[in-house]
Amino acid sequence: MKNLEFxxxxxxxxxxxxxxxxxPGEKVGIIGPNGSGKTTLFLLLAGILxxxxxxxxxxxxxxxxxxxxxxxxxxxQNPDDQLFCPTVKDDLGFGLLNLGYSQVEADxxxxxxxxxxDMSDLSQRPPHNLSGGEKRMISIAGVxxxxxxxxxxxxxxxxxxxxxxxxxxxxxRNSSETLLIASHDLEFLLETCERAVLIDNxxxxxxGSSRKIMGDEPLMNSHGFEKPHSLVPHVEPHHKI
Amino acid sequence: MRVFxxxxxxxxxxxxxxxxxxxxLIRDQHLMPLLPCIAAIxxxxxxxxxxxxxxxFRAPVVFLLFVSAFLMLFSEGDTLVRFGPVVLKLQGVIxxxxxxxxxxSVITIGIxxxxxxxxxxxxxxxxxxxIPHILxxxxxxxxxxxxxxxEDYSKMKTARxxxxxxxxKSIVRxxxxxxxxxxxxxxxxxxxxxxVFNAMRMRGYGSIAADEGRNDAFEKPSTASFLMLLLTVALxxxxxxxxxxxxxx
Numbered sequence: 001m002k003n004l005e006f007x008x009x010x011x012x013x014x015x016x017x018x019x020x021x022x023x024p025g026e027k028v029g030i031i032g033p034n035g036s037g038k039t040t041l042f043l044l045l046a047g048i049l050x051x052x053x054x055x056x057x058x059x060x061x062x063x064x065x066x067x068x069x070x071x072x073x074x075x076x077q078n079p080d081d082q083l084f085c086p087t088v089k090d091d092l093g094f095g096l097l098n099l100g101y102s103q104v105e106a107d108x109x110x111x112x113x114x115x116x117x118d119m120s121d122l123s124q125r126p127p128h129n130l131s132g133g134e135k136r137m138i139s140i141a142g143v144x145x146x147x148x149x150x151x152x153x154x155x156x157x158x159x160x161x162x163x164x165x166x167x168x169x170x171x172x173r174n175s176s177e178t179l180l181i182a183s184h185d186l187e188f189l190l191e192t193c194e195r196a197v198l199i200d201n202x203x204x205x206x207x208g209s210s211r212k213i214m215g216d217e218p219l220m221n222s223h224g225f226e227k228p229h230s231l232v233p234h235v236e237p238h239h240k241i
Numbered sequence: 242m243r244v245f246x247x248x249x250x251x252x253x254x255x256x257x258x259x260x261x262x263x264x265x266l267i268r269d270q271h272l273m274p275l276l277p278c279i280a281a282i283x284x285x286x287x288x289x290x291x292x293x294x295x296x297x298f299r300a301p302v303v304f305l306l307f308v309s310a311f312l313m314l315f316s317e318g319d320t321l322v323r324f325g326p327v328v329l330k331l332q333g334v335i336x337x338x339x340x341x342x343x344x345x346s347v348i349t350i351g352i353x354x355x356x357x358x359x360x361x362x363x364x365x366x367x368x369x370x371x372i373p374h375i376l377x378x379x380x381x382x383x384x385x386x387x388x389x390x391x392e393d394y395s396k397m398k399t400a401r402x403x404x405x406x407x408x409x410k411s412i413v414r415x416x417x418x419x420x421x422x423x424x425x426x427x428x429x430x431x432x433x434x435x436x437v438f439n440a441m442r443m444r445g446y447g448s449i450a451a452d453e454g455r456n457d458a459f460e461k462p463s464t465a466s467f468l469m470l471l472l473t474v475a476l477x478x479x480x481x482x483x484x485x486x487x488x489x490x
Contacts, residue, residue, distance in 0.1 A: 048439050068448035074440070081436040084385055086360035098445025103365070126360065128388045146444065 004054035006037075006044060014040045016202040018054070022178060024149070029189030029210055030182040032199035033224045038182040039077070041199070042152045045180075046074045058150060070099060073148035073177075077155045079135035083127035088114075088138055091127060095146040113145050117171075133164030140168070150178040157188045186214055186228040198223060245287045245357035248469050249462035250366040256473035257354040261347045263477035269487045272480070273339055276346035279476070287353045297352050298345065305344060309337035386433070390426060397422055 004018040015037045022028055032038050043049045044056060050065040057063060059071055076082050085091040089110055096106040114120045117137060127135060136156065143151060156172075157165050165188070172179060172192045183189050189196060189210060196213040198206040200223045206213050214220060215231045245253065264276050284294065316333030323329075367377040401418065408415050441447075 043439075046439075046443060048442075066442075068442060068445050070445065072443075074443045076436060076440055078436070080389060081433060082440045084382060084437050084441065086363060086381060086385060090360070090362065090364070094441075094446075095444035097365075098448060103362070124359070126388075127385070128392075142444070 001045070001057075002055040004041075004044065004056060005052045006040060006049065007052055013052075014202055015044070015051075018199075018202070018204055020197065020204065020207070022150075022180065024178055025176065026195060027172070027179040027181070027193040029193035029196040030180060030199060031184075031186065031189065031196055031214075031225065032182075036199045037202045038199060039154055042074065042154055042180070042182060045152060046072060068098075070146065071149040073143035073146060073151040075140050075143050075151065075153040075156055077158065079132075079139040080127075082139040082142060083130075083135060086126060087123070088119075088125050088127060088130070089123045091138065091142050092145055095142060099146060109145060113141055117141060132159045133161055133167075136160055136164065137168070137171075140171070144175070144177070148177060150180070151175075153179065153181045153183075155183050155185075156181065157183060157185050186225065187230060190214060190228055190230060200224075244469075245353060246359070247463075247465070248357075249466040250358050250363065251369050252462050252466050252470040253358065254354060254367075255370065256470045256477075257350055259477045260473050260480075261350045261354075263480040264347050264350065265343060267343060267480060267484050268339070269484060270335060270339055271487060272483055273342050275480070275483075276342055280346040280349040283353055284349055287357055289353065289356055293356065294349065294352060297348070301344060301348055305341050309341060312337040312340065382437070386430070386437075389433075390430060393426060393429065394422070397425070 001018060001020050004015055004020075005013055006015045007013045018037075018041065030038050030041065040049065044051055045058065045063065047063050047065050047067055047069060055062070058069065061069075063069070083091050085094055089107075092110045092113065093103075093106040096109060097103070101109070110123070111120070114123055119134070119137065119141075122130065122134060122138065127138070130138065136159070140153070140156060153172075157168060160168060169188065169191050172181070179193070181189060181193060193210050195208065196206075196210040197204055198213060198219070205223060206216070206219055211231065214225075214228050217227045220227050260279075264279070267273065267276060313329045313333040314327065316330045316336060318330045318332030321329045321331040321334055364377055364381050367380075368374050401422075406418060408418075
């Protein structure tokens with residue numbers, strides 16, 4: 001994206017001249033305080049909102065507002081917004097059927113995916129009967145099963161217990177897609193993303209290695225963040241190596 | 242028994258719906274005993290637990306009690322029994338019994354239809370029945386999110402109680418709280434519907450690929466499904482023919 005600007009009607013600019021390039025296969029963490037424009041950035045990339053000015057492209061094709069782009073997946077912040085089918089199986093199959101797979105092909109892919117996640121027993125469950133962690137994993141699976149090239153994840157680790165959080169970290173680490181992950185959980189981003197972009201007040205304030213950005217205490221403090229605990233020098237070592 | 246669960250949904254729903262309609266048309270009291278017999282046989286064949294049926298009957302039975310009382314007390318005709326000022330009419334009692342039998346039989350068939358239809362793949366099957374896609378999607382979404390709205394309302398009620406709200410006798414105070422709660426739920430629902438629609442679009446809903454490129458491997462219903470369709474249609478037609486015959490006799 002080049003010189004991207006956006007504002008909601010009758011409001012001030014939410015994004016002011018944002019420039020960002022992401023290479024294929026990169027995992028980029030987007031950090032910023034509430035209201036900094038992270039979710040708005042994702043909505044623009046997904047073609048849900050149209051920018052006021054600037055240029056947006058994905059895989060060298062301009063982003064067209066309102067058009068479905070099968071190479072882009074978006075995991076929303078609230079899994080209930082994403083799990084809209086009567087059963088888990090139907091939800092995972094929703095995107096596949098829209099891509100043109102037959103029911104038989106979709107069923108086979110769903111079964112394989114649920115087995116990989118060790119969640120085969122959830123196949124016939126209604127989504128509202130799932131736990132928070134299960135909802136989150138299934139909402140991510142519903143997007144990833146469509147094999148997008150780029151995935152936008154908006155606070156994917158929120159409301160996960162430590163076990164589900166660890167499972168998600170391993171899952172994202174092992175994925176080959178280009179990931180953009182917006183999150184307040186700095187330790188989560190340190191473990192999943194090699195690159196971090198700090199947004200505040202609609203502008204990119206820092207862009208570089210996750211450890212370098214998040215290890216810069218004055219930078220983090222000036223934008224309302226604390227240095228992640230794992231980057232704080234310890235007098236007595238107490239972390240497992 | 243999995244007779245109904247193995248019956249193809251796109252044949253089962255129209256067949257059972259037709260049966261329900263034909264049962265609802267029965268008026269003659271000589272044919273009335275047929276209805277609970279048919280309903281009972283089909284219910285036993287469905288393998289559903291009796292406790293499910295009884296739990297689903299609770300609300301309709303309360304309604305039927307009021308309807309029956311009205312029919313028995315205010316119908317015209319011969320007096321059956323008198324309790325002081327309260328007079329039960331014979332024709333009213335017959336009408337009340339017929340109504341209850343008919344309604345409960347139809348509801349039983351409806352319960353069999355709903356509880357033996359797997360949710361998975363329901364949307365695709367309903368669309369194959371030429372029901373407008375948008376209506377199917379609205380119905381499925383309503384069923385999915387009505388629970389969410391119910392949970393939200395429940396949480397709001399708890400939050401109100403924890404902040405000391407006691408409904409009391411004042412209707413004004415009650416409305417003063419219920420109306421904003423309903424408005425909040427409506428706005429939340431609208432906002433969530435926008436987000437859900439965006440999530441659906443992000444997964445290809447309404448795209449050209451979804452409309453044109455779909456390779457729908459339509460699974461042909463089994464012979465057993467067609468046989469059951471024929472039997473159910475034949476039974477429905479028989480009921481209607483019997484009703485017309487008895488009426489004109």
